Amino acid sequence: MHQLTQLDSGITVVTEHMPAVRSATLGLWIGVGSRDETGEQAGCSHFLEHLLFKGTSRRSARDIAEALDAVGGEMNAFTSKELTCFYARVLDQDLPLAFDVLADMVVDATNAEADVEAERQVVLSEIDIHVDTPDDLVHSDFSEVVLGTHPLALETLGSADSITRMTRDTVDGYYRQTYRPHNLTVAAAGNVDHDAVVRLTDELLGDLHRPGGARPARVAPREFGRGQVRVRHRPTEQAHVVLGVPGLAHRDEDRWALRVLNTLLGGGMSSRLFQEIREVRGLAYSTYSYTSSYTDGGLFGAYVGTAPAKVDEALQVLREQLDVVADEVTAAEVERAKGALTGGTVLSLEDSGSRMSRLGKQIATGADIVTVDDALLRIGAVTADDVRRVAARVLQQPRDLAVVGPFDVGETDRFAAAVA
Known part of the structure; x- marks a missing residue:
């Protein structure tokens, strides 16, 4: 069971005790991501994910790296459209050390000019890798086609132009504006004691010397692509396509049925897409469907x-499967998908890192905590009628298409039938 405490500073602490393990995973979750950036700040959240490892007034970048290496621990960070997380996994006895290092980074990052310049090149290289990876790039293009100019469509890395122009004052100003107690969730799972984590939070984080704080106002997406096609030329040996629609927010009650639908449509080897596209027709090695949920929208x-x-031919199959699934879903498919989801959910949460991440994400995004048992009950309660209903609700919207491959950008008319 989890325990939850709201501190006077505004920081939220959530923990889950796992007595059968000797590890502990700690995450410091900042409730801002790429959707919260202005044009001048595009890529700031991710840039800071890099910079906080470069040093504080007490520790150099090498000191930070060596601190957890010395005890066999692991430390990393990630940025999403709505969150930034710094986390560490250590032996339970080394949790205070891991907390001290992470707290030092979050509270007292130097963000020195020299480090900004050095890390700028690293981030630009990361953007180059993304642009050179067509099976990643097509998903970014799909997000932009569906969501248009909405901040959720922004690439988390920023752009080469925004990162090149970004100044040290812009990055440091964003850090001081957003890394504040009211935007911070501390999540820990493993062989941890809740009261001890609360004490460490008070001692090591306090009010971050930057009390208060509020996340920038967010506006839900309201306008979508509705039949748009984007073709990006790349001289590749494969064509990469994503066909889809706006999805559901992570609090939508239909999200459980959508997860079941996603699993039976494109979530495994027995899914409709895998069977028809790969096994029957031999059109592709890789095919799948996916759902991305945010606080107020989705894909x-x-x-x-x-x-x-x-x-x-592949696009025709994608289109046909999206067209017919609402009418053709069978009870056997639904039960098989529910079994896959149930097993996958339980197996994915057997380590302290997964448990911490699940808790931290729910709290940091303002969602109600859904326990594992509750989630399994919600999945188990989904019926074939529920799946048909959510398929009609979601998949029968006007669709959008992103294509990356050896095609001319003027060939959008060729692909228009897929979204007609």
Whole structure:
């Protein structure tokens, strides 16, 4: 069971005790991501994810790296459209050390000019890698096609232009504006004691010397692509396509049925897309569907990577499967998908890192905590009628398409039938 405490500073602490393990995973979750940035700040959240490892007034970058290496621990960070997280996994006895290092980074990052310049090149290289990876790039393009100019469509890395222009004052100002107690969730799981984590939070974080804080106001997406096609030319041996629609927010009650739908449509080897596209027709090695949920919106996409000469046939299959699934869902498919989700959920949460991440994300995004047992009950309660209903609700919206491959950017008319 989890325990939750709201401190006077505004920091939220959530923990889950796992007595059968000797590890502890700690995460410091900042409730801002790429959707909260202005044009001048585009990429700031991710830039800071890098910079906080470069040093504080007490520790150099090497000191930070060596501190956890010396006890066999692991430390890392990630940025999403709505969150930034710094986390460490250590032996339970070393949790105070891990907390001291992470807290030092979050409270007292130097963000020195020299470090900004050095890390700028690292981030630019990361953007280059993303642009050079067509099966990643197509998902960014799909997000932009569906969500248009909404901040959720922004690439988390920022752009080469925004990162090149970004000044040290912009990055440091964003840090001081957003890394505040009211934006901070401390999550820990493993062989941890809740009261001890609360004490460490008070001692090591306090009010971050920057009391208060509020996340920038967020506006839900209201306008979508509705039949848009984007073609990006790349001289690749494969064509990469994503066909899809706006999805559901993470508090939507239909999200459980959508997860079941996603699993039976494109979530495994027995899914409709895998069976029809790979097993029956041999059109692709990789095909799947996915759902991305945010606090006030989402995406649902179906992906295939195929030979350029087969792209039209592959798209036809994607379209047909999205068209018919609402009418053709069977009770057997639903039960099989529910079993896959149930097993996958339990197996994915057997380590302290997964448990910490699940708790931290729910609290940091303002969602109600859904326990593992509750989640399994929600999945188990989904019926075939629920799946048909959510398929009609989500998949029968006007669709959008992103294509990356050896096609001319003027070939959008060729692909228009897929979204007609």
